[in-house]
Amino acid sequence: AQKVTQAQTEISVVEKEDVTLDCVYETRDTTYYLFWYKQPPSGELVFLIRRNSFDEQNEISGRYSWNFQKSTSSFNFTITASQVVDSAVYFCALSEFTGGGNKLTFGTGTQLKVEL
Amino acid sequence: NAGVTQTPKFQVLKTGQSMTLQCAQDMNHEYMSWYRQDPGMGLRLIHYSVGAGITDQGEVPNGYNVSRSTTEDFPLRLLSAAPSQTSVYFCASSGVGQPQHFGDGTRLSIL
Numbered sequence: 001a002q003k004v005t006q007a008q009t010e011i012s013v014v015e016k017e018d019v020t021l022d023c024v025y026e027t028r029d030t031t032y033y034l035f036w037y038k039q040p041p042s043g044e045l046v047f048l049i050r051r052n053s054f055d056e057q058n059e060i061s062g063r064y065s066w067n068f069q070k071s072t073s074s075f076n077f078t079i080t081a082s083q084v085v086d087s088a089v090y091f092c093a094l095s096e097f098t099g100g101g102n103k104l105t106f107g108t109g110t111q112l113k114v115e116l
Numbered sequence: 117n118a119g120v121t122q123t124p125k126f127q128v129l130k131t132g133q134s135m136t137l138q139c140a141q142d143m144n145h146e147y148m149s150w151y152r153q154d155p156g157m158g159l160r161l162i163h164y165s166v167g168a169g170i171t172d173q174g175e176v177p178n179g180y181n182v183s184r185s186t187t188e189d190f191p192l193r194l195l196s197a198a199p200s201q202t203s204v205y206f207c208a209s210s211g212v213g214q215p216q217h218f219g220d221g222t223r224l225s226i227l
Contacts, residue, residue, distance in 0.1 A: 004158075035215060045159075045206060045218040091158060102147035102166070102210050103174065106158035 002027045006107035021077040021110045023092030031097035034075045039089040082114045122219035129197045129226045137192040139207030147210045148190040152203040197226045
C-alpha cells in the first residue's frame, strides 16, 4: 500500500521568509511518480510539479524548488522569499508509474500562511 | 477550452436521497478519476476510469457508483445519500502518461 505523510499541519511565516514543506512517502513500487498540488483559499487544485522516481535531480521554477531524495523517501518543497499569495494548502501525492498519475495517494496537506 | 467541468458546484441533500455529480472534460483524456476531500484527510480516490467502458474502485468506493459510456463524461452517483458522504468532491482527468488536472469541485452537504 502507498502512503504519503505531511507531518506539518500548519506553517506560519512572515513575507520574504523561506519555507520548506516536508513530504515523506512509502511505496513498494520501484518506479512511481511524486507530485505537489496547491489549493488556494478559492478551493481549486493547481498542479505544481510531477517527478518520476528515477530522476533525482532537484528542480527549480522561479521561487519554487523541489528536493527529491530516494534514499530517505522524501520529496520536499521549498518556497524562497515567500509572498502572501503563496498562502494555501499544499498537497504532496504519489502514484503508480503506470498511467502517469491517474490514481493519486495524497498526504493530508500543509496549510501555509504567509503574513505581512 | 473548458478543461474539467463539474456540476453542480453546491448541493444539499437529505439522507436517503439520490443524486448524480456530473464531470465532463473536453481534452479527449483517457483517464478520469473521482476524489473526495474531507478535513484533515487530504483527498481520497473513490473510483477511476482508464477509458470508455472501463471503471475500477479506488480507496473509498462504498456508497458510490460510476459509469463511463463516453470519453468525455464520468458521472458519480450516490444511490442513497448518508451524512458521512458530506464532503467536497473533485473530478480529475489526464491523458496517458500525463499528470491529472482537477475540476473546481462540488461541495455536497447531506442532512
